[in-house]
Structures are given as C-alpha cells and as structure tokens.
Amino acid sequence: GLNSVAAFSEDERVARDLLLDGAATIVQVGDAKNLARALALALELGEAAAPAVLVLNMMDEARDRGLVLDMARLSAALGVPVVPMIATQRQGLAALRRAIPQARPATTAVAYPPVVADALAAMESLLPPALTARRAVALLWLAGDEAARARWGQTLPPEVAAALTKTAEAAQAASAVPLGRLIQLARWRRAERVAAEVVTTAARPRLPGARRWGDLAMHPVWGVGVLAGVLALMYVLVGDLAAQRAVGFLEEIVFGRWLVPAAQWGIERLVPWPWWRGLLIGEYGLVTMAAPYAFAIILPIVGMFFLFFGLMEDIGYLPRLAVVANRGCQWLGLNGKAVLPLVLGLGCGTMATMTTRILDSKRDRIITTLLLALGIPCSAQLGVILAMLAVLPAAALWIWLGVLCTLLVVVGQAAARLVPGEPSPFLYEVPPLRRPRLANVAIKTLGRLEWYLKEAVPLFFLGTLVLFLLDSAGTLAIVERWTSPLVVGWLGLPTPATAALLIGFLRRDFGAAGFYALQRGGGLTPVQALVSLVTITLFLPCIAQYFMMVKERGWKPATAIALFVIGVALLVGGLLSRVLTATRVLG
Template sequence: MKIKNGALNKILLMGNPNVGKSALFSRLTGAKVVISNYPGTTVGFAQGRMKIGRARPVVIDVPGTYTLESTNTAEKVALEMLKDSDLVINVIDATNLERNLYLSLQLLERDIPVVIALNMWDETKHRGIDINVKKLEDQLKIPIVPTCALTGEGIRRLVNRFHEARAVKSQQSSDGEKWKKIGKIVEAIQKIRHHHHTFLENLGDLSIKPLTGLPIAAAVIFCAFLVIRFIGENLINYVFEPLFDKAWIPVLLKLSAFLGEGSFLHSIFIGNLINGEIVFKESFGLLTTGLFVPIAMVLPYILSFYLVLGLLEDFGYLPRFAVLLDNFMHHLGLHGYATIPLIMGLGCNVPGALAIRLLEERREKFITATMMAVAVPCMAQIAMIIGLVGERGGRYVALIFAILFTILIVKGLIMNKLLKGTSPEIFIEIPPYRIPHISSVLKKLWMRVVWFLKEAVPFVLLGVLFVNILYALKVIDYISRIFAPIMTGLWGLPKEAIG
C-alpha cells in the first residue's frame, strides 16, 4: 500500500514521550502548542492542518507512547487514531535508537504507510553517535529523514518524502524477537565514538542525587523566586505604572468629567475619586482598578513566572525535581510527577488543573486537585500578596507562604490517610539537560500571556463590574451590616475590611 498525494487526508505524529513530536507538529502546521523538555507535553492531542501541494491534510500530535499494546490511556488513544489515518510520521529520538525502534517495529506490522523522522539529529553529533541512515532505510524499507524540529533542519526534506512512504506490513513477531532484531539493527547502523561527559551531563547527574540534588533544588527555587520578583517589580515600577499614569489617566479624567462624579455610570466605570484624583488601587472602577490590577500588578509577575518556568522546562530540570521529591510526595499519597501540575498551578490554576490529567490514578488526581485548590496560589494571588504585604517586609510574605505550605502538607497527609489506595511508583522520562532555545521559550511565553489576557482578565472585569453594581445599589452595605459582628468580633478584622 502506497499513499498518493491527493489521498493524504490524515497524518499522525507518533513516538515515545519527549522525542520532539510537539515541536515537529508546530513546524509542520504552524499551530501554536506548548513545546517543553519534559514528558507529557501533549495532554490529549493537538490537531492542525498543513499544505502539501493542493492537499490540506489534518495533522494530529498523538500522545507519547512506548508501545501499541493498550496498557494505558495514551496507548489506547494511539491505537484508536491509527484506524483511519493515511500516514504515520514516526518521530524517533536519534540519540536513543534502541528504545525508540520498538514502537517503529510495531507500526511496521500494521497496514499503514510510515515515514521516520530521526529527530534531535544535532545532538547525535555532540554525543559522538554516528548513524548510517541509508543502512537503516534498507533494514526497515521505509523513508527515514534526519531532522531537528527546534531549528527546522530536515523538515522540508521530510515532507518531500511523504510520497515514498509505504505500508511494509512486516510479519508479526514476539517481544523477544523484536528486541533481538533491534539489537542487530543498532549494531549494524550505529557507531559510538569516545565521548567525554560534558558539564551539563555531570550537572544532570548531580541534580538527581539527594545529597547534591536537594541543595541544587533549594538554590533553583530561591533563584527562581528572586528573578520572578525582580523582573515583576521592575516591570511594574518602570513600565506599567508609568504607562497607566501618563497614557491612561488623562483619558479617564476626561471620561470622569463627562460622566459626572457621583453618577451611577461614574461609580461603575471610574469609581471613587480620591481628592479629585484617580488612584488606581483605591478608585475601584471598571476602567481604573479593574484594568490596573490584572494588567499593571498581575501581568508583570505572570510574564516573569512563565519566563522562568519556560527556561526550567526547556532546560530539562522539572523531571529531575519530580524524581528528587518522589519519596517525600509518597507521604502525601502522590508520586513526584504530581509536583509538575502544582508548579504550573503557581502560574495559573487552570493549566495546572489540565496537567493533572497526566496522572494515571483517580486518587492521585483528586489529591493533587484538592491541594492545588486549597493551598497553591496562582500568580495573580502571589502578585497581590507581594504587592500588599511586601510593603511591610519580606518576613510577612515568607510567613504567608510558610502557612500555605503547611496547609498543603497537612491536607495531603490527611487525604492520604482517608482515601483508600496507595501512591503509585514514578515512571518518568529524564531528558538530558539542553540549553533552551530562546525562540521556543518566548513563543511559549507569548502563548501563555495571550491566554491570560483572553481567559483571566475578562473574569476580573466582570467581577469588578458585578461588585460595583452591588455597591451602587447599596447591597454591599446591607451585607456588611449583617456580617459585621462576626468579622470584627470573632475574626478581629478592622471595620474598613468589611465593605
């Protein structure tokens, strides 16, 4: 069976986790997906279209899988998608042929055209790995193209060879026979030259050993917090606040004069004037506080957080952090990989909640989701904590985070005791440390910031609008009088905090 250009309607990208499928998908379709150097980048699957002559086939980034044996959710999804596809691009990590070829041999046993993208080709040169691509093609009898998805090397040649792809329909074989065949193939086509361990390889080894890994983790967290705060505060002080003061206040003052202070619309859109002036943190109008808080106070920390997260993702540190904390997380009923959704939740709880789907067991999904909802502040909340409490000293900010961390631990310990079941063992891909590509980091940063502006800011504005209407209708005053005895007497809050 051989495909024809006009009949190419559905293309699958298949391969092991962390082989660069998402990066290749982005190159082929131009679609914007988050590409990271840790396993499980693809949650569910991404879909886009590419142009091949007159054809516009659908390209699907299938969740990473090691086999087609339907032992977990990803493998079941992959098997289902294979049924009506016209071509499979089998993406292989060229630095780890032996492990990757098992899935390739399984694909060749099915009646579907296959072409192999021998990805991460640039790293084979750095590691002293020589691969005879022509010999590998002769062994497997399908087109094989060396690629580097991050730089775009080999992508055009890969597309040009789609028409050569054919279904080999090789004879079914046992697992033992497959591994024996893989061993012979690798021995025939791959040669490894003497290679001295690089600084990054040595650092990667140190990052995963408890004795050296824990101090490294503490240093990474401390430095990440300092960088996030430094960038965030400077963006606020030197970019966003001056921009609002010089460009936005004159517009608002004209609108204030037009609406008339004290009018219903003025209280909704402008809020209160403080001594005849607009004070963004106190006016509490839709166009004053409603815009200033998410844009000028929160967005700078969103930018700095996702910049740091993107660098750690692409550098390859997060999987090592997960393995390092695995023993500790078992006490909370989780394995180390649950730390990744929790870390992502620090930026925004929604992506963090989506990342929970990577966890296999319902029990660990529930524990992680509950811990995130109760004790993991998103970057908007963190920005408010730093902005409001930080003025009184860093020790108070540290105290709040210490309290939240204590709640997180206690909550996990309680749920681990109450919920039946055991915490699963961790099976996670540990990629090598790689110097991040700035273009990839900035692309992810842009996508995440756009998502924040589209998804989060409108809810902030709706919340401010709703509360302002309640203020204008005196509903807040009525509610305040009812709860005043509890809030001032029992909780000890000042009267100003009630309304």
C-alpha cells in the same frame, strides 16, 4: 506521548485508541539517542498497519554522545520514511513535510515464540477484515490488556469476543511466562538488533560540564540546594524586579500619573451620566480598577514568571525537579511524576488539572486535582503573593510556606488513605541539560501572555463589573455586613477585604490583587496581610479550573473539592490570625 501501545495512563489510552482506529497517518517522534526504545514503538505501530513516518529528534544530542545513525539503512529495515530532526533549531521540518505524503505501513516483522504466533494467527482470523489494526488488537487481547478488550469488545459480536478471550486463555495456560512479557521481549530483541545494525559510535565531543550539572541537579542532597537556588532566583526576578520595580513604575507613574488621570479628565467631560462615569472611573471602575489590576499589577508579574518558567523548560530542569521532588511527593501520597502537574499549576491551574491525565492511576489523578485546587497558586496569583511577601518581615515567607506545605502534606496523606487504589511506580526518562534557545523561550512566553490577555484579562473586567453592580445596588454593603463576623471577626481582616474575597470566587489572582492594593494603600497590617495571603492561596479555584475539574473528575467530586477548599481556607486563615496575634511574631 506513548512508549508502548500497551497504554497505562488515561492520556495514553486515548492516544492508543486514536492510533489504532486506522483513520490517520502516524508521525512518530522518537529520541535519536534512545533508538531502540523508539524502534520498539515503531514495531508496534507497524503491527497496526497504519501508514507512518519515523522522526528521530534531538539529533544534536545523539551526536554529542558520539552516536552516528545510518538513516537510509534504518528506513530500509523498517520500510517507512525516517527523518532526522533538531526541532529546537527547526532543522528537518522541510524534510518531514516531504516525507508525510510518502508514509506507508512498516514492513518489518517481529518473530514471536510459537505459543504467541499460533494464538495470534488464530485470533487474527476471527477479527473482521475491515479492522485495519487486526494484528495489533489481537496482540493486545493476547497480552491481557483489559482496556483494549473493553474498547474493541463493544464493537465486536459477543461470540467473536468470547472466542478471542478463550484463545488467549488457552495460550496463556500453555506458557509459564505471561504472554505480555513474551510479546514485549520479542519486540525489544528485534528493536535492539535493528538499532545495532544502523548505529555506530564515534568519538564523543560532548563537554562533560552539562552532564555533571545535570547529575548534580538530581542529587539527593545537592539537588535540594540547586532547587533552593532556582527558587531564590525566581523570588528575586518575580518578587523584586517584576513585582516591586516594574509594578511600581507601571502603577504609580504610567497609570497613576498619566493614563488614569487622562482618562478621568476625558470621561468627566465627555460622559454626562453619573452611572456610566462610575462604571468607568469610579471606585470599582473599569478604567480606574480593572485596567491597573490587569496591566499594571498582574501583567509584569506573570510576564516575568512565564519567562522564567519557559527558561527552566528549555534548559531541561523540570524533569530533574520531578526526580528531586519524588521523595517529597511521597509525603503527599504521590510519586515524582505528579510534580509535573503541580509545577504546571504554578503557571495555570486549569491546564495543570487537565495534565493530571499523564498520571497512571485514578487515585493519583484525584489526589493531584485536590492538591492543585487547595494550595498551588497560579502564576498571576503567585506573583502577587511574592510581591506582598517582599515588603513583609522575612518570617512571613517561612510562615506562609510552612502553613502551605504542612496543609498539603496533611491533606495529601489523608487523601492517600481515603481514596481507593494503589500508588503507581515512578518511572521517568530524564533528558540531558541543554543550552536555552532564546527564540524558543520567547515564543513560549509570548504564547502564555496571549493566553493571559485572552482568558484572564476579560475576567478581571467582568469581576470589576460585578463589584460595581453590587455596589451600585447597595448589595455590596449588605454582603459586607453579613460577612463581617467571618471576614472581620474570624479572619481579623478589615471590612474592605470583603470585596477581594468576593471577587476571589471568580479568580483567586484577582482577589489577591485586591489584597495587594489594600496593602500598598496601608489598609493591611503585617498580620492581616499574611492572613489574607494564606486565605486567598487556599481559596476556591477560579471558575475555569472548577469547570475543568468537572470535565476531568465529574461534577460531584469537583463540587466536593471546591467546598472542602473553601472551608479549609477560612478555617486555617482564622486560626492563623489568632496565632499570629497572640505570638506577635510579625510585630
């Protein structure tokens, strides 16, 4: 999203360049209760001479604040179609479809100060007529937008680019105020005048309870309590209801008593070849290992997590989490805006790595990518972790959290000092709390479950196939012997844990599921279970996340981050094993 064509973050620049290329019709979605801000952007888009439609969303929240908008008068003032909408209730979608063919460039104009207007006229005359967004590009050049100058400077003749820069520098020399500020103030004044003409205030029927709860969730003290309550509720739903009750029913009854025995009975009679029987129903069989892991252990856990996460999104709690977490993010060398990719990492680290584009500086993007790879478990992995912690002594949860948080702070602070660049300011708009709409939550949950079934489940089966082939060739036993000093001697884990660590190179959540199966089978002591949890939490990110890091940061930084994360995971896991064994905290 954009609040201004003068973009700052990487994703804003990409969106800005697409908008100003002049090849598309623009549908601008603005916040009806913050009309002046939406109009300031609409004025900028109008200067790009692109056909546009203005959608004013969240009309219900504007009404709750007693705001009445005259849509016809606003459309006449801007010169573009204006569509009121309540997207969460699908109100206004039909009107938007009718309005798009009627999209046209805005006709309203901004009156700039003479120093800006004169330079703007001269610069527009220098730009080629084929450039539709001449006025917008000239204004960006005049405001000193280096990214815009680099972007369009590549396509212009060198003498034209030099003349544009000379004109801009001369205008700036004639003004005591930065030209970018003069341009912004002129647009904002025009936007406020238009808003004042079309908005009236009526009685406010809004109940104050939601507002009070929203403020409470951002309070420096009580907001932490609200966050603790949210985390406790997630622990109960994911760690107990899903990970214990649902997993127990599916694994022990549905798969353990019905599906797997039936599959074994059928395959033993229909498949005469031992190798193929081993592939399907052996120790590392697709039916006996991959299917229960994917559908009996992981699916109910991630399903509950996706449901809970979608509910928090729909209520509007996540932006408040960013405000509460701002101080904590400063300990990581970041600001509260970084909490959004970090929280999204609890759903999918791959997508969260991509969303680091919203951060304003390269420095913040690199640090956030590092922390996502190091210590932010994805939903599938987190669910298994909560399931394992639920049967351990209460101290195990606090030790796991303490190690994780301490390491994130130490690494974040070190990275903040080593990675060049300045920290970006924290500016964030917080929407009001909303009643959740179950249809929206269900759609988002089902969409994420579809991702899990299409993207994650095939990798579970691939990982099981790799283990089976290694075992069949005798390679797994050799690897176990080679890694025994590391897995058994250093980490203090049993030899079968090697298979879970190996498959963790493919997906951390599948490795966590291997440890979970060992724990449920009595193969891990409490100390070993906690060491395995810390190690797999800090372990190499999944293949998809690694390739996303390569795409976003480059292969050298991505590989360096991956190697660093593996080393830290093994180092911390071994040290923790010795500390827990010596102190006997878990018995």
